[in-house]
Amino acid sequence: MHRSPPSAIMVVDEGTAAEGGDGRTALEAVNTSSPGRRASSFLVRAAFSIVGNEVVEGLTTSTSADESKGTTVNDACSYVQHSLLLTMSIAVAGVLLGSLPFSLVFNFIGEEMLRKSEASNVTESGYVILRSETTDPFTWSEGYAGGGPGADLAAGCIAVYAMMGFPWLSVFAISSRVNGWSAMHGKVLFVVVVCFLVHASMLFLYFVMLGSDSAGPTGVAVLKFGWYPALIVGICTILMGPFKDRLTLTNAKWMMMCLFVLMISEYFIRTALKVYFLSELPTTRIVLRSVMLPLIKYVSLHLYLVAVEHVNFTHDEHSFLFLTLPMGLVVATSSVMQLAAANPTEALVMQLIVMVGELLEYRTYLRGKTHIQKWIDKARWLLRQGTSTVAPAVAPDAKPEAAEASHVRERVHLLSGLAVMMGIMEGSASVMTFALFLMCPINPSKVGAPADKWDALLVLWLISFVFEVIVPEAVLAYFSRLIARVRDAGTYGDVVAVVNSDMFGRENSIVIGMVTICAVSYMYRLMLQVLCPTPFESTGEGLMAFSACCSDEVEGAVPCDGV
Numbered sequence: 001m002h003r004s005p006p007s008a009i010m011v012v013d014e015g016t017a018a019e020g021g022d023g024r025t026a027l028e029a030v031n032t033s034s035p036g037r038r039a040s041s042f043l044v045r046a047a048f049s050i051v052g053n054e055v056v057e058g059l060t061t062s063t064s065a066d067e068s069k070g071t072t073v074n075d076a077c078s079y080v081q082h083s084l085l086l087t088m089s090i091a092v093a094g095v096l097l098g099s100l101p102f103s104l105v106f107n108f109i110g111e112e113m114l115r116k117s118e119a120s121n122v123t124e125s126g127y128v129i130l131r132s133e134t135t136d137p138f139t140w141s142e143g144y145a146g147g148g149p150g151a152d153l154a155a156g157c158i159a160v161y162a163m164m165g166f167p168w169l170s171v172f173a174i175s176s177r178v179n180g181w182s183a184m185h186g187k188v189l190f191v192v193v194v195c196f197l198v199h200a201s202m203l204f205l206y207f208v209m210l211g212s213d214s215a216g217p218t219g220v221a222v223l224k225f226g227w228y229p230a231l232i233v234g235i236c237t238i239l240m241g242p243f244k245d246r247l248t249l250t251n252a253k254w255m256m257m258c259l260f261v262l263m264i265s266e267y268f269i270r271t272a273l274k275v276y277f278l279s280e281l282p283t284t285r286i287v288l289r290s291v292m293l294p295l296i297k298y299v300s301l302h303l304y305l306v307a308v309e310h311v312n313f314t315h316d317e318h319s320f321l322f323l324t325l326p327m328g329l330v331v332a333t334s335s336v337m338q339l340a341a342a343n344p345t346e347a348l349v350m351q352l353i354v355m356v357g358e359l360l361e362y363r364t365y366l367r368g369k370t371h372i373q374k375w376i377d378k379a380r381w382l383l384r385q386g387t388s389t390v391a392p393a394v395a396p397d398a399k400p401e402a403a404e405a406s407h408v409r410e411r412v413h414l415l416s417g418l419a420v421m422m423g424i425m426e427g428s429a430s431v432m433t434f435a436l437f438l439m440c441p442i443n444p445s446k447v448g449a450p451a452d453k454w455d456a457l458l459v460l461w462l463i464s465f466v467f468e469v470i471v472p473e474a475v476l477a478y479f480s481r482l483i484a485r486v487r488d489a490g491t492y493g494d495v496v497a498v499v500n501s502d503m504f505g506r507e508n509s510i511v512i513g514m515v516t517i518c519a520v521s522y523m524y525r526l527m528l529q530v531l532c533p534t535p536f537e538s539t540g541e542g543l544m545a546f547s548a549c550c551s552d553e554v555e556g557a558v559p560c561d562g563v
Contacts, residue, residue, distance in 0.1 A: 072485075075496045076477035082499060083473055087424050090513035091431035098521035099432050103439035105158045106524075110441075110533040110543035112151035156207035160200045162525040165518030167235060167262065168196055170328070173511045174321045175238050178313040183242035191241065195234030202227040235259055246312065254307040258322065261307075265300045265326055269293075269333050273523075274530045276337055277444045278551045280558065282346050289337045290353040293330060294361075300326035301418070302372035309411075317503070320417040321511055327418070327425060328519030335429035335520065336527050338464040339437050339457065340444040347460050351467040358422075358468070362476045365419045366483075366493035368411035409490030416493030417503050419476060425516045427469040432520050434461040441545040444527070447558045448534050451545040 172192065176184050206223040239255040240247055276288045304326055308319040334354070341347035364374055434457065436442075441451030452460075477495055484494035498504065531546040550558045 072478060072481045075481050076474060079477035079481075079496045079499060080470075080473050083420070083424055083477075084427070084469075086504075086509060086513075087427035087469070088431070090424065090428040090516055091435075093513060094428055094432040094517040094520060095435045098517050098524070099435040099439060101161070102158065102521060102524045103436055105154050106440050106528055106546065107543060109151045109154050109158075109528075110546060112154075113533050114535050114541065114543055152208050156204040159207060159525060160204050162522045163203060164196070164200065166328070166515075166522035167231075167325070168192075168238075170325065170515045170518045171235055171238050173514050174324070175242055177318040177321055177507065177511055178315050179242035180314050183244070183314065184238075188237060188241035191237045192234050195230045195237065198230040199227045199234065202230070232259070242314075248312075251311050254310045258304060258307050258325070261300050261303045262325055262329075265296055265329055268296055269329055270526055272296075273333060273336070273526055277340065277527075277530050277548050280342070280445075280548075282342065285337075285342070285346065286350050286353070289334065289350045290357070293334055293337070294354070294357055297326065297330040298371040300330075302370040305370055305411075305414070318508060320414045320421075320503070321508060321515075323418050324421065324425070324512055324515040325519075327422060328515045329523070331422070331425045331429045331516070332520040332523035334426070334468075335433040335464070336523055338430070338468075339433050339460050340442075341460055342445040344456075344459050344463060347463045348467075351463050355467045355472060358472050359475060362419050362422075362472065362480075365415040366412070366480055366495075368408050368415055368491075368493070370415070405490075412490060412493050413498070413503075416480075416495055416498045419480075419493065420495050420499050420504065421512050423469055423473045423476070424512065427465065428513070428516045429520045430461065430464050430468065432517070436524060441543060442531070443545045443547045444531055445548060447532075447548045447550055449545065449547050450534075 172184070202223050206227075209223065236256070236259065239259065240252055243251055272288050272292055276285055279285060301323055304323050308322050311319075313319050338347060338351065341350065361371065364371055369377075437452065437457050438454060443449045443451050480493055480495045484492045484497075502508075528546060530549065532549040534544045534547045536542050536544045548558070
């Protein structure tokens with residue numbers, strides 16, 4: 001059924017304080033009740049600042065608070081257990097299909113490149129092959145075009161493998177769920193297969209002919225830019241072909257916007273990843289990981305949410321799966337950046353900032369809003385308040401009108417699903433990337449440095465997994481369950497109920513896992529494109545590590561003139 005446009009959706013927020021029968025707020029009631037409650041007022045205030053007054057309301061208005069809290073804790077533990085089980089299942093599949101093959105191919109490419117052009121750049125500490133700022137993926141400096149036929153062949157294969165997963169398989173799987181598998185047969189499937197074969201062939205030939213230098217500048221340009229029409233036509237067919245006679249201008253417009261947002265997000269993420277690996281300034285790296293990356297997520301998720309609410313899918317109940325596309329790119333990038341931190345302190349600072357942001361993010365989603373929508377609503381309220389001279393402006397978090405109540409419940413349910421899958425995707429991506437760093441010698445934080453040791457990687461990974469997955473998931477499950485019990489039905493997300501619903505059945509869980517694995521694998525390819533193979537210092541031969549590259553353009557990077 002077609003949903004109404006998401007105009008000024010409003011739900012109760014922390015600004016609307018719950019009051020008891022005597023006019024006191026729930027927080028005041030806790031502080032003036034029994035001695036036991038007064039003794040725990042500090043903890044209540046701490047929770048109040050993050051999750052809002054409705055948590056305190058749930059603790060004080062329940063007729064059997066102890067039993068309620070005990071049940072909530074059990075439900076939260078069951079949720080965390082279920083979430084971790086699904087996370088590890090996806091991670092194991094991801095290691096086998098993504099981390100393992102990519103590590104083998106990357107090791108081979110690095111060895112081939114160094115074998116052909118060993119000791120092309122000599123430094124005081126050893127031998128480093130530096131990347132030129134103008135070269136293309138898997139090509140290197142000083143006129144060195146490629147790593148020989150073997151390396152170029154492997155580079156072409158791994159590029160096709162990564163692109164096959166993201167975006168081709170990912171978008172196809174999602175479209176199959178929201179439109180039905182029967183809508184993907186016939187002409188749609190035929191056009192998609194043809195476009196993919198054209199795209200894959202041109203991408204493969206690009207790497208092979210670039211390395212052998214047999215295509216010439218014109219041929220390379222044709223191959224490099226020739227695959228884009230095939231990619232765009234194929235993805236548009238996946239998105240819009242299943243609508244058939246239901247394809248209206250509205251549906252086409254919003255599906256095109258989804259593709260455009262995904263392409264723009266990928267560009268900004270790719271640029272941020274390059275700057276992150278080149279810069280040695282901790283502030284730059286922390287800002288990219290903890291500020292810029294979440295902002296990309298907020299904007300892209302909001303635009304995707306607006307799009308799916310306007311499109312008339314056959315199975316609207318699965319439309320939340322579209323949100324896995326921008327989410328997949330962000331969680332894949334964050335897992336790479338986190339393990340590429342220069343030291344545990346930097347990793348901890350980044351992760352703590354991100355954890356606080358994610359808790360607030362969960363809180364916003366469970367109210368049926370995105371961060372962008374919340375900011376827009378508050379800006380509108382401030383503008384109305386500043387210009388109103390007749391009557392007080394309506395608060396940005398006032399209760400919605402009856403006509404909007406149904407739409408609010410739809411949004412709460414959809415964004416609660418987003419909150420559940422966000423933790424699952426983050427945990428899976430973290431495990432996959434940790435496995436890749438163990439199997440492939442990588443040190444993205446230093447120029448010409450050996451690979452990180454396993455114990456240092458373990459510390460970085462534990463920081464990421466504990467503060468990005470374990471703690472937020474536990475907090476999310478507990479407070480979501482607690483608050484949902486005392487709020488009006490459908491006005492606050494209950495992730496425990498959502499994860500046990502059809503929303504996270506077998507088919508949707510497989511799609512979420514597929515998108516996660518494909519997005520993380522795609523990010524591995526982008527990561528290796530901005531790193532440089534480094535030979536062993538003692539001999540100048542063999543692959544010691546894929547380490548950071550020098551740069552004369554990025555602030556805080558090691559200058560190439562000084563290496």
